[in-house]
Amino acid sequence: MATHKLLLLPGDGIGPEVMKEVEKLIGWFAKRGVGFETEKDLVGGAAYDAHKVAISEDAMKRAQAADAVLFGAVGGPKWDGVPYAARPEAGLLRLRKDLGLFANLRPAICYPALADSSTLKREVVEGLDILIVRELTGGVYFGEPKELVTLEDGSQRAVDTQLYTTGEIERIARVAFDLAKKRRNKVSSAEKSNVMKTGVLWRQVVSRVHKAEFADAQLEHVLADNAAMQLVKNPKQFDVLVTDNLFGDILSDIAAMLTGSLGMLPSAALGAEDAVTGKRKAMYEPVHGSAPDITGKGLANPLAMIGSFGMALRYSFGLTEEADLLEKAVTNVLASGTRTKDLAAAGTNAVSTTDMGDAIVKELNALS
Structure with a gap:
């Protein structure tokens, strides 16, 4: 044994x-x-x-x-x-x-017996099956500098650093695409490329990995705030949702409540x-x-x-x-x-x- x-x-x-x-x-x-x-x-x-x-x-x-x-x-x-x-x-x-x-x-x-336990309507969540793939060791939770300092005038300044490298994004993208192959073969990649440089890099790298290694998969890019809205509006549109550490923390908690608790x-x-x-x-x-x-x-x-x-x-x-x-x-x-x-x-x-x-x-x- x-x-x-x-x-x-x-x-x-x-x-x-x-x-x-x-x-x-x-x-x-x-x-x-x-x-x-x-x-x-x-x-x-x-x-x-x-x-x-x-x-x-x-x-x-x-x-x-x-x-x-x-x-x-x-x-x-x-x-x-x-x-x-x-x-x-x-x-x-x-x-x-x-x-x-x-x-x-x-x-x-969303288990069939719990469709009425969600705060959303049964028809919105019944049959829900999403897999969120969150990058877990990079981003703003680990980036440096990370500090809370007192300034000369007595006020304070807090700094957290959002940091990602090509390699970190490539490996989480591959995990997402590999998992999608066993599901509906669709990956939604969430970032904030409209206002964040890390989002720009994230979108570029995920697109490159998709084209080079997983071209048979469906890939869509979605801004993270829109992804939050879509999770509440029409969650069953998603299959595998890949995102960074911070947005993954937030989006997965939203998804949790779709299931009832x-x-x-x-x-x-x-x-x-x-x-x-x-x-x-x-x-x-x-x-x-x-x-x-x-x-x-x-x-x-x-x-x-x-x-x-x-x-x-x-x-x-x-x-x-x-x-x-x-x-x-x-x-x-x-x-x-x-x-x-x-x-x-x-x-x-x-x-x-x-x-x-x-x-x-x-x-x-x-x-x-």
Whole structure:
């Protein structure tokens, strides 16, 4: 039995709560011949409380050695006053940077049973299946200089630098086109070439990669602000939407709400293929945050975290049948009317975080 090395980083807020439901699934698959070797460590505010850093060197070593990392969520008002370099989110950014996780895949799928949970009309979102490909290690989140300085007159000036190179754009474009080949073979590239030089370069490079390597694919360029509008107006026009770090952050959150709740959106962050093994460094996490307002109340929706584990099965371990089985279980549970509070209609009963995880396990038993 092959053993897959998983590092679990539950983090803060509802992170540990949703991670517990994934641990049930790891145990379920292990009993059926899919072996996992798991370790657990701290990240974010929890790591700061223990080590005064957002992620320790030991945790980073474990992340480098793992076949995949499962990440919960970080942050909360408890750590608002910590030094900027040690803020909880710095742990997440370091993982992305040090592991070279440049390609962020964020699927936005509207399950049939949840079409009425979206704030948009059923006919707008029913059948929705978008894949947002976000560049994850460049752009304004990592560009230098990045500073907040006090000027001679006592006022302050803040600087963040949007920075992209040809190579960074080429590799994320190739990921998008490769994924599109397995879907409807359409790529929409979002930038702000009308006002940003990085947008001009982005459009030029994506166009060049398309012409040279993926000419059979359909490519359209769309300004990022228009893409935001179109996601709300007519989201099903998109297949694969590729964009930079900042716009990807914003557009994927818009897409999440089309599905009914932020609690429904998983994600994968992938690195480059190893030249020898062909494997990629990878981290999987729900798009939602730490939600400190509902922490410890059993209200969190674990399906984004569970979906992230499903993406790990598919992309890191090649366990396609197991990933399909898990997706089927989620679909069936939602079709049965089981809902956490974020998805439940007014006046209807909602299940707890733990109950939802148990329902998925029960359905897996039924399907197998």
